[in-house]
Amino acid sequence: MMNRLYFNFLIVFAALAVAGCSRKQTPRQQPESVDTIPMLVMQVQKCSRLYTAEYKMHKIITHDDEIRMKGKFLNQDYDVALPMGSRKIAIPIDATVKAYIDLSSFSEKNVRRVGDKIDVTLPDPRIEMTSSRINHGEIRKYVALTRQNFSDKEMAGYEQQGRQAIINDIPQTGIMEMAKESAARVMVPFFVGMGFNEKDITISFRKDFSDNEIKKMIVTASDAERK
């Protein structure tokens, strides 16, 4: 009886194996080729921007990550740090922020002449982070034995967040006021050279700007790419 059972089992197994082997080979679909290298662009743009104020800024980006277990048990929320070891990183970053006046749209509409006097209204200043530099030599890390080291992608992510944090702090720096004052300092000799008396020259801007308006005047990387 047992032998027969084994015999039946073997037959079923063999049949399944044959079925598995003789499965019709469907033509393997070629994976659609995807260009994983983002398009590298060199974009040249003619412009007329007078950069008038420059701020150097420094920030230490810190990140402390521990694995936490979060959830609900018996209708109670819980949030517990797991004793799997933590990781910490501090990345020093230096950034240069500049303010400029876009003079490419400058026209006779910006100029008002009454007798010997000249009144020039300059376009609204714009602000841009022109460069940033990670101080690789000063990066400090702590990684517990049970954890993996910080990957390049993770570090780049923290750096991008740090960059955005610096941009968010720009309106409080007072760069706009310096940009306006400096623009006047650069432009006045220009008009003096053209024959105007210094006391007859008035350089003004459309208005004073609130922090929210200044935020909108910050040129981000995506804006630059769009141009």
Added chain:
Amino acid sequence: MDKTGKNKITLTKLNIMLWAVAVIAVVVLVFGFCHTAKTSSARLEVDDRIDVTPTIITSMKQIGEWEFLSVNDEELVDTIKRGFLRDDKLVRIYYGKLSLGINMHDVSPRWIRQQGDSVLVALPKIELLDKDFIDEARTKAFIETGSWTDADRDSLYHRAYAKMLTRCLTEENIKTARENASLQFGKMLKALGIEKFAISWQE
């Protein structure tokens, strides 16, 4: 029925009762467990946000950099470490913007002057306005296999810097910036009502 038979029946009843209680207990437990499992949840989380830290202004200055050509560049830079079993690779994409123009702090004292009914403008030579042009915090980590140090990343930065400089600071771009500067100055002078002007370049 004798006494032994009665006892047997009583024992069997007891057994059935015990089994029934046990089964009910198991069912209740399973039901309770399922209910708790339904209303419970657990997930592992790693917070990837950075901490809030202050931003410090280390310097501020008034500048006069007049940009006439802006060159946005992206550079793909990679490095490979040959290994016994496999090669380690690090590929990053750097972003930068090179500004070509004139520095108004370099102009000569009488760089713009009136001569008769004309205005003469002598501009300093076109140059790279800022040597720090890479926005390293925007860098994209593209491929990373194996382990790499911060010194390796620093070295990639310098290679990207050299590549951008070679690609963007060309004679052609300097010429374009110069032509655009002449055009823009002419436009400004016309806007101020000056029809006769001459623009020259300091060597």
